Amino acid sequence: EAEVAQSPRYKITEKSQAVAFWCDPISGHATLYWYRQILGQGPELLVQFQDESVVDDSQLPKDRFSAERLKGVDSTLKIQPAELGDSAMYLCASSRDTGYGYTFGSGTRLTVV
Amino acid sequence: GQQLNQSPQSMFIQEGEDVSMNCTSSSIFNTWLWYKQDPGEGPVLLIALYKAGELTSNGRLTAQFGITRKDSFLNISASIPSDVGIYFCAGHIVTGANNLFFGTGTRLTVIP
Numbered sequence: 001e002a003e004v005a006q007s008p009r010y011k012i013t014e015k016s017q018a019v020a021f022w023c024d025p026i027s028g029h030a031t032l033y034w035y036r037q038i039l040g041q042g043p044e045l046l047v048q049f050q051d052e053s054v055v056d057d058s059q060l061p062k063d064r065f066s067a068e069r070l071k072g073v074d075s076t077l078k079i080q081p082a083e084l085g086d087s088a089m090y091l092c093a094s095s096r097d098t099g100y101g102y103t104f105g106s107g108t109r110l111t112v113v
Numbered sequence: 114g115q116q117l118n119q120s121p122q123s124m125f126i127q128e129g130e131d132v133s134m135n136c137t138s139s140s141i142f143n144t145w146l147w148y149k150q151d152p153g154e155g156p157v158l159l160i161a162l163y164k165a166g167e168l169t170s171n172g173r174l175t176a177q178f179g180i181t182r183k184d185s186f187l188n189i190s191a192s193i194p195s196d197v198g199i200y201f202c203a204g205h206i207v208t209g210a211n212n213l214f215f216g217t218g219t220r221l222t223v224i225p
Binding site for chain 1: 117144146148153154155156157158161201203213215216217218
């Protein structure tokens, strides 16, 4: 069964440092999403891509977060500088089209110390 | 973001019992989805509902898309220990952004 690949699985970083997460969606899925999930809550959208274009980044803290999907396939989410409040699970998901169920990756658990 | 109210927040049940959880919103949704999340993992899609009134089953799971398009329920029959986890409802709203809004989750514990 096709999977969404994410790396790393776990990341511990000191505050003010830069950190990056990588996602490889299911082959052929044009839509890619980055979600943030704080412990005890449901995931919340950070950014949505359609191919290489950003469709929605209204909830992305753009002063410190950036995301790219240069060739419309894999994607990178970066935080610089990291803050203590950024500690969370960062989930990547993809779907063949909007309006359908997403497939999520296993996530990257970020701890900022 | 959109508010999806999920209840109950947590459940403790005996193995073999049936479980029911639901999700309501003040907004109209055109898709309802139910996910299960194990600790340290991403959510896994269980059931997707695309039409108001739709009733769909997946093994021991049954979910329905409410007629008003503002609610959905998930039933699990004859629970087993591996049903333990957090269940999230999620939905696409009719208008506006295409992203998926998630409920607050129901934590299920199954006692053997």
